[in-house]
Amino acid sequence: MTISGRISQSAFDGARLRVILLLDLYEGAQQQFLDAYEHMRNQVASVPGHINDQLCQSIENPSQWLITSEWESAPPFLAWVNSEEHVETVRPMHSCVRDTRSMRYSILRETSPSQPITSQPATEDMQVAARVGDGVVRHALTFTVKPGSESKVAEILAGYESPEAQVDEHTRLRRTSLFMHGNRVVRAVEVQGDLLVALRHVARQPEVRAVEEAINPYLEQDRDLSDPDSARVFFTRAALPAVHHVVSDRPRPADLRRHALYYPAKEGCGMDLARLLAHQDEIAADDPDSPVYGSTVFQRDNLVVRLIDMEGELDADPAASLGLKGMQQTAELERLLDGAAIGVEGSLETERNINRLLSHADMMPITDRSSAES
Numbered sequence: 001m002t003i004s005g006r007i008s009q010s011a012f013d014g015a016r017l018r019v020i021l022l023l024d025l026y027e028g029a030q031q032q033f034l035d036a037y038e039h040m041r042n043q044v045a046s047v048p049g050h051i052n053d054q055l056c057q058s059i060e061n062p063s064q065w066l067i068t069s070e071w072e073s074a075p076p077f078l079a080w081v082n083s084e085e086h087v088e089t090v091r092p093m094h095s096c097v098r099d100t101r102s103m104r105y106s107i108l109r110e111t112s113p114s115q116p117i118t119s120q121p122a123t124e125d126m127q128v129a130a131r132v133g134d135g136v137v138r139h140a141l142t143f144t145v146k147p148g149s150e151s152k153v154a155e156i157l158a159g160y161e162s163p164e165a166q167v168d169e170h171t172r173l174r175r176t177s178l179f180m181h182g183n184r185v186v187r188a189v190e191v192q193g194d195l196l197v198a199l200r201h202v203a204r205q206p207e208v209r210a211v212e213e214a215i216n217p218y219l220e221q222d223r224d225l226s227d228p229d230s231a232r233v234f235f236t237r238a239a240l241p242a243v244h245h246v247v248s249d250r251p252r253p254a255d256l257r258r259h260a261l262y263y264p265a266k267e268g269c270g271m272d273l274a275r276l277l278a279h280q281d282e283i284a285a286d287d288p289d290s291p292v293y294g295s296t297v298f299q300r301d302n303l304v305v306r307l308i309d310m311e312g313e314l315d316a317d318p319a320a321s322l323g324l325k326g327m328q329q330t331a332e333l334e335r336l337l338d339g340a341a342i343g344v345e346g347s348l349e350t351e352r353n354i355n356r357l358l359s360h361a362d363m364m365p366i367t368d369r370s371s372a373e374s
Contacts, residue, residue: 006285007134011074011243012275015106015128016051019077021067022101029096033065036092043089044069049076074104075271078241082300087236094229101196134247136174137195140188140240140298140305147183149218154180156214157187158367163205165371171197175370177307179260179363183220186240186260186305186363188298240298240305243271244278247294248285256293256309260363261322263304264341273336274299277306280323291317302338305363318351318358330354 025033037055044050053069071077080086108128145153157178165173171193178187191198202208203225212225223234265273274297281295294309306323314321324330327349334348342360346353 006132006249007245007247008131008282008285009133009138009242009245010131010278011078011241012278013106013128013131014073015108017071017074017077018105018107019069019071020103020105021069022103023065023067023097024099025063025065025096026098027063030062033093033096036090036096037067039092040089043085044080047076047080049073050080070107074106074243075275077104078243078299079271082239082241084237087233091229091233094232135192137191137193138188138242138245138296139191139195139199140186140242140307141235141238142184142186142240142300142303142305143234143238144220145183145185145215145218146220150180150183153185153215153218154364154366156211157185160211161207162369163202163208167193167198167201170194171201173198173202173371175368177258177260177368178366179305180366181262181363184262185366186262186298188260188296188305188307240300240303242296243274243299244281244297245295246278246281246285248290250288250293253293253311255311257312258365258368259308259310259314259321260365261306261308261358261361262342262363263306263361264338265302265304265336266338267302269336270299270302270304273333274304276329276332276336277304277323280325280329281306283325284320284323291320292323295323314358314362315355318354322354322358322361324348324354 023033041053041055044053049072051070051072053067056066056068058064058066069077106128108130162176163173167173171191173189174192175190176187177189178185180186189195189198209225216223221234221237224230225234263273263277277295277297281292281297284290284292284295291312292308292310296307298305298307308321310321319325319330322333324333330348337344337357339345339348339357342357344353344357344360348354348357
């Protein structure tokens with residue numbers, strides 16, 4: 001099995017996906033949970049890309065359950081789990097479940113009774129390279145605020161006191177970056193260790209709770225974070241998953257700057273747009289002359305956000321900053337991008353429109369905080 005030397009993660013490696021959902025039920029909620037599961041199972045069975053699922057109950061603690069599912073690849077699962085249909089499908093489970101934990105894994109090797117155990121992947125379609133990680137989980141949340149409130153929200157989000165970075169022996173908050181594009185807020189976090197543990201730690205901090213309460217009146221979509229069901233639905237809808245991350249293996253430059261770029265896709269093209277940018281960033285990571293040192297692509301529905309760490313300013317190399325190299329890639333971006341949504345019309349083959357796209361896609365930085373040991 002070949003391992004790439006670069007630090008990277010990706011939903012686009014083509015491998016089958018194994019999803020594991022651990023659940024801890026309230027006492028007496030088993031029948032209600034089973035009814036909700038049957039409803040969900042019937043719904044997900046018709047979702048493109050879904051292969052199968054299993055429901056398991058612990059033989060040691062009957063309140064602990066496990067749902068596993070297999071998918072043709074990560075993209076169809078992500079499209080499903082981030083959809084409004086999924087939000088409504090799993091809603092009946094909320095009152096049954098005390099705690100949940102979701103994990104997603106690419107299937108790299110497989111052993112079946114008809115095949116001997118070897119050092120080679122079991123089937124030709126599983127020739128997927130393992131990736132080198134850095135122990136960091138990347139995730140983002142996005143939401144919109146009422147038009148006209150942008151400056152007030154930016155002031156609130158920039159002014160809070162940072163919570164304690166060390167969560168426990170194994171988990172640490174490394175970095176939080178906030179950006180705005182119009183009335184849309186994107187908060188990207190990097191966590192060393194367990195993301196769920198870190199997010200729960202942050203949510204309990206008084207300074208963070210005060211900020212969340214302060215921005216509530218300005219949100220376009222109402223929420224009540226004191227109500228578990230309302231909070232769960234809000235964070236499910238606000239989730240902006242990282243679908244690709246890559247860092248060059250060349251020496252880390254001393255003057256890296258973090259930027260975020262906003263790419264609204266045409267209807268139904270969000271995943272393809274994210275895939276295009278991911279491919280371009282893989283190429284940039286291998287290019288010793290590229291100013292882009294690291295990149296994370298976040299995607300949900302038709303919204304794509306690309307977070308980059310690069311040397312110099314964005315306008316020093318607009319094409320590289322946007323993730324474009326070559327006329328074919330420029331034409332493909334033009335085909336997938338909803339240019340009218342960010343004020344860019346006409347061909348991206350002209351330098352003027354490339355610069356215009358960069359200007360419109362560049363998100364306004366609100367705050368970028370790193371822990372002392374990051």
